[in-house]
Amino acid sequence: MPVLANSLPERLDAVICGGGPAGATAAIVLARAGHKVALFEREHFPRFHIGESLLPENVPLFARLGVLQKIESAGFQKKFGARFYHQGTERKRLVRFARSIDSSRPLAFQVKRAEFDKLMLDHARECGAMVFEGARVEDALWEGGTATGVRVRLEGEAAPREIPAAVVFDATGRDALFSRKLGGRTRDPRLDRSSAFAHYDRFERAEGPEGGDIIILTTPDGWWWLIPLSDGSVSVGVVMPSKRFKERSGSVTDLFESSLAATPEVAALLGGAKRTTDVHAIADYSYRTAETHGDGFCLLGDAACFLDPVFSSGVLLAMVSAELQASAAARALSKRGAVTRRDFSPGDKVMRRGIGKFRKYVHGFYEPPLLETFYTKAPNEWIERGVTYVLAGGVFFPSLRARLLDAVFHGFVRLTAFRQRRNGCGEFARAAGH
Numbered sequence: 001m002p003v004l005a006n007s008l009p010e011r012l013d014a015v016i017c018g019g020g021p022a023g024a025t026a027a028i029v030l031a032r033a034g035h036k037v038a039l040f041e042r043e044h045f046p047r048f049h050i051g052e053s054l055l056p057e058n059v060p061l062f063a064r065l066g067v068l069q070k071i072e073s074a075g076f077q078k079k080f081g082a083r084f085y086h087q088g089t090e091r092k093r094l095v096r097f098a099r100s101i102d103s104s105r106p107l108a109f110q111v112k113r114a115e116f117d118k119l120m121l122d123h124a125r126e127c128g129a130m131v132f133e134g135a136r137v138e139d140a141l142w143e144g145g146t147a148t149g150v151r152v153r154l155e156g157e158a159a160p161r162e163i164p165a166a167v168v169f170d171a172t173g174r175d176a177l178f179s180r181k182l183g184g185r186t187r188d189p190r191l192d193r194s195s196a197f198a199h200y201d202r203f204e205r206a207e208g209p210e211g212g213d214i215i216i217l218t219t220p221d222g223w224w225w226l227i228p229l230s231d232g233s234v235s236v237g238v239v240m241p242s243k244r245f246k247e248r249s250g251s252v253t254d255l256f257e258s259s260l261a262a263t264p265e266v267a268a269l270l271g272g273a274k275r276t277t278d279v280h281a282i283a284d285y286s287y288r289t290a291e292t293h294g295d296g297f298c299l300l301g302d303a304a305c306f307l308d309p310v311f312s313s314g315v316l317l318a319m320v321s322a323e324l325q326a327s328a329a330a331r332a333l334s335k336r337g338a339v340t341r342r343d344f345s346p347g348d349k350v351m352r353r354g355i356g357k358f359r360k361y362v363h364g365f366y367e368p369p370l371l372e373t374f375y376t377k378a379p380n381e382w383i384e385r386g387v388t389y390v391l392a393g394g395v396f397f398p399s400l401r402a403r404l405l406d407a408v409f410h411g412f413v414r415l416t417a418f419r420q421r422r423n424g425c426g427e428f429a430r431a432a433g434h
């Protein structure tokens with residue numbers, strides 16, 4: 001049921017711009033804490049979005065948001081692990097989440113984002129958030145450096161209206177409403193990548209639980225993903241250096257199809273599957289923002305930062321940032337009725353730590369030493385368990401054991417780098433142009 005604009009109270013506790021996983025999570029947390037919160041989403045859900053593969057750490061988060069049962073009942077594809085292969089070689093690495101140092105989180109979900117995002121947004125509504133779809137936030141309202149509300153154009157209204165609020169969250173994803181206006185957004189030159197992707201139907205997956213695995217095929221200059229979904233379809237995407245993407249001669253679809261033709265391993269996995277969607281593309285997808293919060297405002301999820309899709313961390317990072325920062329805002333609102341920069345600092349620290357941990361793996365993924373170490377059986381099973389823990393999303397509050405195992409793994413990466421400098425990079429030579 002759409003919310004009527006005249007039901008908006010004179011002043012809100014919180015306004016959330018954008019209704020993806022970050023925005024919906026923030027709305028759920030604030031509404032469940034009893035605050036008056038409105039969420040403005042530009043589109044009408046369901047709508048297509050990329051980012052279908054979630055991580056085991058999402059599962060306890062769903063439980064904390066009171067949405068786990070709905071997710072389980074929706075019948076989304078269960079994923080128990082990941083399978084990595086390196087093109088043209090026998091190298092492979094099977095990741096089983098149950099073999100992480102925390103075996104209590106053995107599974108994650110793979111979701112059609114159109115359905116998942118709608119489920120989350122509907123849950124936010126049921127929790128008491130006022131959700132407006134077809135509502136585009138044009139800008140924030142400012143008094144000095146403090147955000148005091150938003151200017152939003154509601155559906156069917158000729159003029160935008162100004163809506164005051166004690167705190168404003170930017171959860172507008174890659175549109176990054178605040179940082180595009182305020183500046184401070186930078187690219188990561190080490191992650192200069194672009195991607196093209198589409199959905200296929202009638203995917204013949206492996207038998208048994210492994211059939212739900214995300215499949216990653218690393219290639220000399222990028223990688224492919226195949227993400228099986230519960231309706232028998234599969235999300236297929238290719239990641240390549242942005243240079244190759246920009247210098248293409250034909251359309252994005254031509255590039256996707258020719259890359260597919262040059263990768264017989266993926267074509268073989270797809271077998272008789274047929275493409276059912278257009279080929280979509282996102283160029284130069286990595287960036288970060290220097291200032292992610294201030295008095296009366298906070299950037300969440302992709303509005304603050306996007307790393308790289310390889311370890312399926314985007315939705316988790318979006319939801320964790322939203323849970324942490326909306327909880328901080330809820331506490332401050334209850335105590336003082338206002339939210340300052342200082343309230344968001346602890347959450348920001350946790351996010352920087354988690355993102356930093358993923359970033360180290362993501363940077364390494366495009367370099368021969370980490371790839372060689374990753375594809376080589378670890379000398380001790382605990383090292384593998386520690387890496388699996390990180391790949392499951394255990395990056396925010398790691399135990400001492402998790403940190404030690406991570407340090408040992410990266411020690412092996414450094415040792416491999418030393419050996420490669422002496423002997424050459426072998427199969428992974430071309431990964432970094434060596």
Ligand SMILES: Cc1cc2nc3c(=O)[nH]c(=O)nc-3n(C[C@H](O)[C@H](O)[C@H](O)COP(=O)(O)OP(=O)(O)OC[C@H]3O[C@@H](n4cnc5c(N)ncnc54)[C@H](O)[C@@H]3O)c2cc1C
Binds near residue numbers: 052053171237285315
């Ligand atoms: C190629 C690629 C593959 C990926 N694969 C994965 C994956 O497998 N797993 C994973 O976890 N992540 C993946 N991601 C990342 C994932 O898509 C994002 O990290 C995630 O969607 C971020 O959620 P969000 O809520 O921050 O933003 P979004 O999901 O983008 O939501 C933002 C919302 O804000 C709305 N909005 C924008 N501007 C306005 C405005 N002015 N007013 C009102 N509303 C507005 C938009 O309509 C949108 O609904 C991938 C990303 C890329 C580029």
